[in-house]
Amino acid sequence: MSTITLVLREMLHRRLNFALGVLAVAAAAACLAGAMTRLEAHRLRSEEILAQRQAETAERLKQMKGDVRKITLQLQFNITILAKEQNRKDFLINHYAEASMPEEYAAKLGQSDLTAINHLEPSLTQKITWTEQNCPMILTGVRGEVPLRLVDAKKPFHQPVPKGSVALGQELARQAGVSPGGAVKILGREFKVAAVHDPRGNVDDVTAWVHLQEAQELLKKPGQINAMKAMNCECSLADLDKIPGKIEAILPGVQAILDKPPADVRTAALARAEEESQAALAAEQAHRERIGQELEASAALVVPLVGAASAVWLAFLAFSNVRARREEIGILRALGVRGAKVLALFMLRAAVLGVLGGALGYALGFAAGWWWSGAAESGVAFAAQRLFSAGCLALVLAGGPLLAALASWLPALAAAQRDPAELLRADA
Amino acid sequence: MLAVRDLTKSFTGPGGEVRALAGVSFELAAGDFLAVQGHSGSGKTTLLLACGALQRPDSGSVTIAGQDPYRLGAEERAAFRARHIGFVFQQFHLIPYLTVLENVLAPLLALNASAAPARAMELLERFQIQDRAAHRPQQLSTGERQRTALARALLHRPKLILADEPTGNLDEQNADTVLDSLRELAKEGAAVLMVTHDNRLAAKAARVLALEHGRPKAEAAHAH
Numbered sequence A: 001m002s003t004i005t006l007v008l009r010e011m012l013h014r015r016l017n018f019a020l021g022v023l024a025v026a027a028a029a030a031c032l033a034g035a036m037t038r039l040e041a042h043r044l045r046s047e048e049i050l051a052q053r054q055a056e057t058a059e060r061l062k063q064m065k066g067d068v069r070k071i072t073l074q075l076q077f078n079i080t081i082l083a084k085e086q087n088r089k090d091f092l093i094n095h096y097a098e099a100s101m102p103e104e105y106a107a108k109l110g111q112s113d114l115t116a117i118n119h120l121e122p123s124l125t126q127k128i129t130w131t132e133q134n135c136p137m138i139l140t141g142v143r144g145e146v147p148l149r150l151v152d153a154k155k156p157f158h159q160p161v162p163k164g165s166v167a168l169g170q171e172l173a174r175q176a177g178v179s180p181g182g183a184v185k186i187l188g189r190e191f192k193v194a195a196v197h198d199p200r201g202n203v204d205d206v207t208a209w210v211h212l213q214e215a216q217e218l219l220k221k222p223g224q225i226n227a228m229k230a231m232n233c234e235c236s237l238a239d240l241d242k243i244p245g246k247i248e249a250i251l252p253g254v255q256a257i258l259d260k261p262p263a264d265v266r267t268a269a270l271a272r273a274e275e276e277s278q279a280a281l282a283a284e285q286a287h288r289e290r291i292g293q294e295l296e297a298s299a300a301l302v303v304p305l306v307g308a309a310s311a312v313w314l315a316f317l318a319f320s321n322v323r324a325r326r327e328e329i330g331i332l333r334a335l336g337v338r339g340a341k342v343l344a345l346f347m348l349r350a351a352v353l354g355v356l357g358g359a360l361g362y363a364l365g366f367a368a369g370w371w372w373s374g375a376a377e378s379g380v381a382f383a384a385q386r387l388f389s390a391g392c393l394a395l396v397l398a399g400g401p402l403l404a405a406l407a408s409w410l411p412a413l414a415a416a417q418r419d420p421a422e423l424l425r426a427d428a
Numbered sequence B: 001m002l003a004v005r006d007l008t009k010s011f012t013g014p015g016g017e018v019r020a021l022a023g024v025s026f027e028l029a030a031g032d033f034l035a036v037q038g039h040s041g042s043g044k045t046t047l048l049l050a051c052g053a054l055q056r057p058d059s060g061s062v063t064i065a066g067q068d069p070y071r072l073g074a075e076e077r078a079a080f081r082a083r084h085i086g087f088v089f090q091q092f093h094l095i096p097y098l099t100v101l102e103n104v105l106a107p108l109l110a111l112n113a114s115a116a117p118a119r120a121m122e123l124l125e126r127f128q129i130q131d132r133a134a135h136r137p138q139q140l141s142t143g144e145r146q147r148t149a150l151a152r153a154l155l156h157r158p159k160l161i162l163a164d165e166p167t168g169n170l171d172e173q174n175a176d177t178v179l180d181s182l183r184e185l186a187k188e189g190a191a192v193l194m195v196t197h198d199n200r201l202a203a204k205a206a207r208v209l210a211l212e213h214g215r216p217k218a219e220a221a222h223a224h
Ligand SMILES: Nc1ncnc2c1ncn2[C@@H]1O[C@H](COP(=O)(O)OP(=O)(O)OP(=O)(O)O)[C@@H](O)[C@H]1O
Pocket: A425, B011, B012, B013, B018, B019, B020, B038, B039, B040, B041, B042, B043, B044, B045, B046, B047, B090
């Protein structure tokens, strides 16, 4: 005759009370497990949705970036460098600068740490009257590209004009009636016509290019230039705006003017698309979080409510069980069974009841939560093992017996402490 | 084995105070067999419960095996009962969901005894309920229940046996079996206190204590 035999026999004998107790624990456990399963499903689904959205967004942005990159790679980012005191408006109107700056500036910039510039051409340009032909012309002195310390020499952008030679724009060549190989006089000095450019339809057609040094002599500006062109600048779009400032930091006597590439518009569009995607993502996330919070809030309301109802129900069942067993308790106590052992009988019963109720409740709650999330998340049901939570199961398997034990503790304790004779008489 | 001095016990009911015991004293040595007789309501059960360390008297003292169980705490008193006392209740008080055999073995919940199952079967055979061993109490006749209760009280060979009408529902032959068993136990050194209405059985006891309104009327010794 062992304690466990007695407990099991009693359970079978008072099946209804025991089954109702199991159901009470199961109800609380099912509620908890159902809510937790639903929340877990929601969390998993949120993760999935967000990951999917993120991937979509990333893919779209990647495509856009690729497009923009292709476009920007084909562009030349040119920078015009002028003397600091040059009025920009005048420069833009006249196509050349009145203010000049030392030619060494070009060398200094070439030796600097700036890597964005691929080609650097110093020049001295001035509008003059071509006295020999009695007409205005643009005289430009060029000397070829400045070597750049950090950039490998590239194919020069423009062929330099050798000393004693001139390259003429179409209009000027026609005016003077010369062709390549001929000779022409400019400001009293004779030049060999090295080249005549095809018509370009712009200021180039009225420009004569000579060697920089000869231009300096003709224009009486020895050692001076009035512009440098930095061409084919390469850098990220984001850094582009910083380059003029960098140049001005290297050469405090200059101002740098950036030809902003049209890719800027696309960059802005890209940035806006990126922002919008991020915002959409954040909104989706917020939406999922809000649903999650609503689920949590309702769980926080329902679970304790059902838990409390179960506890009351259990307490009632435990009370009626103890009441029905007063005679038994009296018999056992009269036979010399200690009160602590009588209490242990009730606790053992509560433990069995709680474990059974917890397991049953977890199974029911899990199934319900699984089904519910499948229905709620647009028919997408997760594999059951992904939603299964050992922690939750452990919680209800521990919580069920605890709840049942708490519910029967007081009535059992009170009965175990009563006089056996009183208990025996109560049912007699 | 048992010494009772000036026991009094009153109950307060709806009709005022009922004096169930009003000064009872006697002694019971090992091997003694005392029959308690009296009208219904004369205090017999109350006396037995007080002697069985089950109900605290209002005054007076109970000494069992040299110890007053009412000086012990409730838990120690329970252990004390398990060790020293075998009690047969007037209403049998069997546990309804246990079989006859399990009921007889129920004292094991308080004590450890390895030879208990064999002893239990022996008792069932002695009281001729061995073929009822697997039955539940509600499947038994009143007399069978009574014998089951008696077997349970005797399982651990207590030194003090308190039997409240153990033969009340038995035919003459079964009553004699029970009485013989109790006398045998007394011979083996147990002190036996038995309540009975049956003068025939009381006559077989060594001594008789007659109660009237909670007082001893006379204690007559029978010579054998
Ligand atoms: N717990 C109790 N509460 C109130 N009154 C009680 C209680 N126990 C016993 N009594 C009263 O004490 C008196 C003696 O009761 P007791 O049970 O001892 O009588 P008894 O001699 O065993 O009677 P019977 O032969 O009918 O079993 C009775 O009048 C009974 O009503």
